């Protein structure tokens with residue numbers, strides 16, 4: 001029997017509601033495929049701040065490093081928004097965790113289940129059949145460049161720096177070319193090379209590497225145009241590769257193609273231990289009300305099975321289970337569709353688990 005240890009970090013807001021259904025489904029997968037999962041829960045974000053005074057406790061980092069993969073809910077919320085930057089859950093916990101685990105690639109598939117075509121805010125003919133993946137650089141760029149804040153005679157001056165090295169661009173580009181090679185062989189590299197120096201290095205590097213992937217069609221696109229093209233004609237995209245901040249923004253936008261941000265999973269890879277989390281946040285506006293859609297987290301657990309454990313069939317089972325529940329007409333409140341049955345977070349989790357036999 002194979003054995004895997006999974007660090008479980010529910011975090012804040014809806015985190016503690018969406019993670020248990022995913023864990024429950026992994027347990028069922030374990031029984032079906034004879035995999036012994038051990039789950040080790042640890043504190044992160046505001047929950048950690050409240051309990052032990054820091055957003056990313058040493059113990060949590062240790063548990064993550066000693067595990068085979070990490071399942072994360074979400075972090076952050078209004079209660080911690082006014083803390084000094086280094087203590088905030090986002091900058092004090094999530095970013096250092098990604099950096100510490102060397103997770104330079106964040107993979108966010110945007111798939112529209114046929115059952116959800118009418119749940120998208122976009123027209124059916126525009127979104128129907130969309131199947132794209134955004135590969136977001138995760139440990140560089142604006143998020144990790146030097147930051148400064150200083151007083152001036154009249155106010156303050158704040159600085160964030162957008163830095164990329166050739167090596168950082170090359171490694172994410174290679175992953176993107178490889179991913180495109182395994183799909184429809186089209187790669188869109190998104191940058192702002194018309195203005196940013198880092199964008200020019202990004203574009204030059206992608207163009208140079210393209211020679212090693214003659215079977216993949218590479219196109220370059222400015223980020224502002226990409227934002228527009230994503231809602232104009234999303235089916236033109238296969239794989240998109242882009243800088244950290246651009247990837248953050250474009251994936252929230254792209255999530256509406258799939259009907260809801262609650263449908264967008266993610267895998268962060270590149271180091272020894274992968275991190276799997278939904279692309280959305282802690283949704284303070286619906287936290288504690290059993291309203292959150294757990295499917296992005298459940299689908300992130302499927303990505304864990306695929307990427308970290310190479311259990312492709314088990315991952316497929318979860319995706320099928322989700323499709324089947326949607327096909328039977330069950331929806332959480334974020335996926336409003338006429339004539340469908342609205343269920344809560346827990347029930348949606350139970351329904352998906354019930355499909356795994």
Ligand SMILES: NC(=O)c1ccc[n+]([C@@H]2O[C@H](COP(=O)([O-])OP(=O)(O)OC[C@H]3O[C@@H](n4cnc5c(N)ncnc54)[C@H](O)[C@@H]3O)[C@@H](O)[C@H]2O)c1
Pocket residue numbers: 014073074075076077078090094261262277278279280281282283284285286291292293294296334
């Ligand atoms: N990876 C993360 O942990 C992560 C990601 C994004 C934001 N955040 C943090 O989350 C907090 C809230 O941020 P925000 O409001 O900008 O973004 P958010 O993604 O938490 O919420 C945006 C909107 O989407 C809805 N939503 C999000 N996930 C949902 C789900 N699973 N089911 C149904 N509806 C869902 C929310 O109710 C809200 O209306 C902030 O502190 C932010 O920093 C954390």
Ligand SMILES: CC(C)[C@H](C(=O)O)[C@@H](O)C(=O)O
Pocket residue numbers: 076090091094095248279280281
């Ligand atoms: C919470 C925040 C730091 C995070 C990010 O910007 O990476 C989130 O928006 C995400 O998309 O995972």
Ligand SMILES: [Mg+2]
Pocket residue numbers: 248249252279
């Ligand atoms: Mg985001």
